[in-house]
Amino acid sequence: MARNVTTRHKVTATVAAWVVALIIFFPILYTLITSLKTEPEAIAGFSLIPSGTFENYVTVQTQRDYFKPFMNSVVLAVGSTILALIIAIPSAWAMAFSPTKRTKDILMWMLSTKMMPAVAVLVPIYLMFRDFGLLDTRIGLTVMLTLINLPIVVWMLYTYFREIPGEILEAARMDGAGLWQEIVYVLTPMAVPGIASTLLLNIILAWNEAFWTIRLTTTNAAPLTAFIASFSSPQGLFWAKLSAASTMAIAPILILGWFSQKQLVRGLTFGAVK
Amino acid sequence: MATQNTKTLARLMMAPSVLLLLVWMIVPLAMTLWFSFQNYNLLNPGNVSFAGFFNYQYFYTDPAFFQSIWNTLVIVGGVLLITVVGGIAIALLLDQPIFGQGVVRILVISPFFVMPPVAALIWKNMIMHPGYGVLADIAKFFGLRPVDWFAQYPLFSIVIIVAWQWLPFATLILLTALQSLDGEQKEAAEMDGANFFNRFIYLVLPHLARAITVVILIQTIFLLGVYAEILVTTNGGPGYASTNLAFLIYRTALLGYDVGGASAGGIIAVVLANIVAFFLMRAVGKNLDR
Amino acid sequence: MGSITLKNVSKVFGEAKVIPSIDLEINDGEFVVFVGPSGCGKSTLLRLIAGLEDVSGGQILIDGKDVTQSAPAERGLAMVFQSYALYPHMSVRNNIAFPLKMAKLDKAVIDKKVTDAARVLNLTDYLERRPSQLSGGQRQRVAIGRAIVREPSAFLFDEPLSNLDAALRGTMRLEISDLHHQLKTTMVYVTHDQVEAMTMADKIVVLNRGNIEQVGSPLDLYKSPRNLFVAGFIGSPKMNFVDGAYAQSKNARTAGIRPEHLNLSKDSGLWTGTVKVAEHLGADTFLHLDVDGIGQITARCDGEFGAHYGDKVFLTPDEAKLHRFDDKGSALRA
Structure with missing residues (x-):
């Protein structure tokens, strides 16, 4: 009896959840479907069954050189993330393992830099980039993205490092490990999962920075x-091609995001929600 | 013993990120502040002079300014309302035992990973287009006249797009918080005779309070700066109907070439953001002490 | 060898004087237990000996050698932590081998020592597992194994059993005592549980607010506590303290009488009490009584003594086992 009720409850919840999920996912799904249609099909009214052509993908590459912006995205996202990690790891490390009275203030201040609205510094940054010849260069943008995401990277690493119990470090010291050995044999292996999550989330953020x-x-x-x-400027109807380009732009990061959903919550709430 | 050395080492390790962020924060901000008191137009860069509060006055008296402030608030408020209420509802639903929970979760969070220009274009062309969008198809199916969303309800359309992007974020965080609710507490409440509604009001909602605060504050930070969605869909129009403060500053600076005016707007944006930041920092800071 | 001497050792955290000044002698091969309520400084004292905290003043000598300024690893001590502090990413084998690897021993030597330790601690079948795959008791053994292989001059234990359930705690207590008898190495053990202290120690050090209240064998402390604090802390159930007329008649401010030193009768006795709660343990029964003119008294009686809620019971203290304390709470000797 009780078991019956539970099953029915589960079926109801399942149906409701799937309906909601499919509605939310629909725009993405429909983009994927449209990308497999021909251009006339794409504007011929609602249809979930495409003719299954990959022509649009080929066209986007041949006419608009899709590969170039794609490579730029990869270089920028990965480059800025690694750069941020190199700068942030020692900082987060020091704050987690030799905290002082001011550590908390420094962390809060770092967070506050993230609150600065981008438009507020648009003018000086634009002028500086122009004067230093950094406009439209990978290097300039990489530095930019590194700085933007540095506070989040420090914070995320800090929350991960802080969870490494102090007793383990003391045990290592009792066991005769010097600072270097402590780092190589004990701390690094324990910190790698946190660093990996930070890396993943930051690549996503950098990829989508718009x-x-x-x-x-x-x-x-x-x-x-x-x-x-x-x-965005309408140059005639080319929705199928646009859909193909869109699909290619979001697919890699979507898949990466699916893998990192757990860490996402932590990272974006600065450890406030786990 | 080694404590003094450790401290010095720790300072050295922290120095790069602290210095970088310090420079990154202070230099551009100081420049913005400086420019905001100058007559400085990129079309006439040789002719720079002190402007006093003229730029602020100019910004303040521009009707577009108040409209953009209002639009900013509508976007922030509207998106927050949709995402928080919707997020709680969906989180409650996903917290039930369901078949294929993993897949459902993935479907629900996906919009968060879609870059803003893509999200905006998908909605603009595939969903909301008055001629060929899915919504138009649905309207035609029921014999109604399709709505020209971006012409008739530009701001609302943008709210919908941005809400779609942030709903997964709210849902995911609220779901995480929901799952940390002690199962025994729920069972105790059930034993105490609380029905679903009472359990929600007296147990679940207070438990979610902090997560909701965090969602509101973090989203606000990002929502104050909504940009790409507007650029791609309405370009701020018709008129200034869908121009928010961020977009207005961009227009002034890079379309109007008015460095001084844009900088004054930037300073106003900083002040606005700081008000929000103040509350966010307190919420996050409290968590640090725990 | 493993004698430890503390001379005038003090520890200050900011404004707080956690340990004002302590002198203590721990002899080679002794099992010494630091016991006291939480916040009494017992863990701090252990960490000072370990070298994990710097002393604010005084000297620490191990085997007569001043180690006050030495790093933890140089002191030749091994420590078992409350949380075990096992390295989560290493197998049991590597956990135990870690200190030997740090000491740069030969691989063959390390293997042999680890194998030996694992055999002693019944861990042979678990050597390739990760700590997360072990039960609480097994983790505890790994932590001990990691300490044993170093062949330290003394072991330090920081509340090692507090994370285990009651049954396992009893077993591990025996295992650690057994280990002490096998190794004959000095052990310093911190606990807040007086039962652990009484059952394991050769010598108990009772600490309160950073000061040593008394040092002695378990039976010394039981038979002749030096003050009210020790009297109340050692022994279970707790000693009864009686003030007022009865104490005065014994020329004391406070009279102390252990629950097991009260003679109970259903017919006659010095005091009359009403049973509030009777805890029947089988062999023994603990009676919590409301005694006329005295107040709350706990008495221990034979399991056969039938007493229930509300019964009238007569009590007579065993005068020979009476403890007497003066105004300052110090014990008065006959």
Whole structure:
């Protein structure tokens, strides 16, 4: 009897959850479907069954050189993330393992830099980039993204490092490990999962950053965000191709995101929700 | 013993990130502040002079300014309302035992990973287009006239798009918080005779309070700066109907070439963001002490 | 060898004087237990000996050698932590081998020592597992194994059993005592549980607010506690303290009488009490009584003594086992 009720409850909840999930996912799904249609099909009214052509993907590559912005996105996202990690790991390390009275203040201050609205510094940054010849360069944008995401990277690493119990470090000291051995044999292996999650989340954030990447590039260093934004001006109907480009722009990061959903919560709430 | 050495080492390790962020924060901000008191137009860069509060006055008297402030608030408020209420509802649903929970979760969080320009274009062309969008198809199916969303309800359309992007974030965080609720507490409440509604009001909602605060504050930080969605869909129009403060500053600076005016707007944006930041920092800071 | 001497050792954290000044002698091969309520400084004292905290003043000598300024690893001590502090990413084998690897011993030597330790601790079948795959008791043994292989001059235990359930705690208590008899190495053991202290120690050090209240064998402390604090801390159930007229008649401010030193009768006795709670343990029964003119008294009686809630019971203290304390709480000797 009780078991019956539970099963019925589960079926109801399942149906409701799937309906909600499919509605939310629908725009993405429909983009994927449209990308497999021909252009006339794409504007011929609602249909979930495409003719299954891959022509659009080929066209996007041959006509608009999709590969170039894609590579820019990869270089920018990965490059800025690694750069941020190199700068942030020692800091987060020091704050987690030799905290002082001011550690908390420094962390809060770092967080506060993240609150600065991008538009507020658009003018000086734009002028500086122009004067230093950094506009539309990969290097300029990489530095930019590194700085933008540095506070989040420090914070995420800090929350992970802080969870490494102090007693383990003391045990290592009792066992005769010097500082270097402590780092190599004990701390690094324990810190790797946290560093990996930080890396993943930060790549996602950098990949999707859509203010500086659009404003500070034109063609050479333009990543996918700018590439897609350039489609906004209506130059005739080319939805199937647009869908193909969109699908390619979001697919890699979508898959990466699925793997990192657990860490996402922690990272984006600065450890406030686990 | 080694404590003094350790401290010095720790300072050295922290120095790069602290210095970088310090420079990154202070230099551009100081420049913005400086520019905001100058007559400085990129079309006439040789002719720079002190402007006093003229730029602020100019910004303040521009009707677009108040409209953009209002639009900013509508976007922030509207998106928060949709994502928090919707997020709680969906989180409650996903917290039930369901078949294929893993897949459902993945479907629900996916929009968060879609880059803003793509999200905006998908909605603009595939969903909300008055001629060929899915919503138009649905309207036609029922014999109704399709709505030209971006012409008739530009701000609302943008709210919908941005809410779609942030709903997964709210849902995911609220679901995480929900799952940390002690199962025994729920059972105790059930034994005490609390029905689902009472359990929600007296047990679940207070438990979610902190997560909701965090969602609101973090989203606000990002929502104050909504940019790409507007650029790609309405470009701020019609008129200034869908221009928020961020977009107005961008227009002033890079379309109007008015460095001084844009900088004054930037300073106003900083002040606005700081008000929000103040509350966020307190919420996060409290958590640090725990 | 493993004698430890503390001379005038003090520890200050900021404003707080956690340990004002302590002198203590721990002899080679002794099992010494630091016991006291939480916050009494017992863990701090252990960490000072380990070298995990710097002393604020005084000297620490191990085997007569001043180690006050030495790093933890140089002191030749091994420590078992409350949380066990096992390295989660290493197998049991590597956990135990870690200190030997740090000491740069030969691989063959390490293998032999680890194998031996694992045999002693019944861990042979678990050597390739990760700590997360072990039960609480097994983790505890790994932590001990990691300490044993170093052949330290003394073992330090920081509340090692507090994370285990009651049954396992009893077993591990025996195992650690057994280990002490086999190894004959000095052991310093911190606990807040007076039962652990009484059952394992050669010598108990009772600490309160950073000061040593008394040092002695378990039976010394039981038979002649030096003050009210020790009297109340050692022994279970707790000693009864009686003030007022009865104490005065014994020329004391406070009279102390252990629950097991009260003679109970259903017919006659010095005091009359009403049973509030009777805890029947089988062999023994603990009676919590409301005694006329005295107050709350706990008495221990034979399991056969039938007493239930509300019964009238007569009590007579065993005068020979009476403890007497003066105004300052110090014990008065006859």
